[in-house]
Amino acid sequence: MSTEVNQMFSRIADRYDKANRFISLGTDQSVRRKAVKMSGAKPGEDVLDCAAGTGDLTILFKKTVGPEGRVVGTDFNPDMLSFAPDKAKDEGLDITWQVEDAQDLSFEDDSFDIVSIAYGIRNVDDPIKALESMTRVLRPGGRLVVLEFGQPPALLKPFYMAYNRFVIPTIGGMVSGDKDAYKYLQRTSDNFPYGDEFISMMESTGRFANIEAKPAMFGVNWIYVGTTKG
Ligand SMILES: C[S@@+](CC[C@H](N)C(=O)[O-])C[C@H]1O[C@@H](n2cnc3c(N)ncnc32)[C@H](O)[C@@H]1O
Secondary structure, three states: OOHHHHHHHHHHHHHHHHHHHHHOOOOHHHHHHHHHHHHOOOOOOOEEEEOOOOOHHHHHHHHHHOOOOOEEEEEOOHHHHOOHHHHHHHOOOOOEEEEOOOOOOOOOOOOEEEEEEEOOOOOOOOHHHHHHHHHHOEEEEEEEEEEEEOOOOOOOHHHHHHHHHHHHHHHHHHHHOOHHHHHHHHHHHHHOOOOHHHHHHHHOOOOEEEEEEEEEOOOOEEEEEEEEOO
16 A cells, blocks of 8 residues: 555544445445355354454454454554454454554464455555465465445446545545545545456456355445355
8 A cells, every 4th residue: 555545544544434434324334244244254263354444344253253253353554453442342352453464464374264355455556466365364265255345337327426426525524534535535446346357356366266246235335255265
């Protein structure tokens, strides 16, 4: 991630959750819950959440795998991650938080049953490198869960574009005090591959035996679950 983007996340970190709830019209958590469900996470499984930000997805995974499952939340940016431990503690959840670059994870090979990344893959400098690094630490038959923005069907596109280009920077700017940050976040979501194009990107790593993909919220979000070769 460029220094500029890193600094942008540091600037908005303390208002990130609030801005998210507003601009997603309160739907962001339900989409994260869908991703956890689609991962098939079970009690006792070990989960690594990358680009965890303020930890919302990490926390949902911990609630699903329970006390027997080891859950680690990681992010490149310590300011974003600094809000996560208190949120987990408030819910009585034991989660390890660690600063890590998703493109160059420090964990041993075959360490986790599930590795996830929500709204983060489009922000890393080299998404293929991140996919390779994340699959390296997955056990054979493990699942890589990617949640990322997509685009709605043609009929809804003009409304989405208007919301994306004008409403989100305005609301995001009002809540976070940083309109440029929300212009950047939405610009990157306009340009990032989704659906079959992103599946091809996952396939190009040669690491997956199977990839399942589902749109959520009329295709504005996509959830991809790739199962690594056994
Ligand atoms: C839009 S936020 C998403 C946060 C969280 N996953 C969520 O669901 O809200 C994107 C996050 O990606 C992180 N990020 C960007 N590049 C990264 C990298 N190379 N390694 C780890 N985290 C990265 C940023 O610091 C930021 O916290």
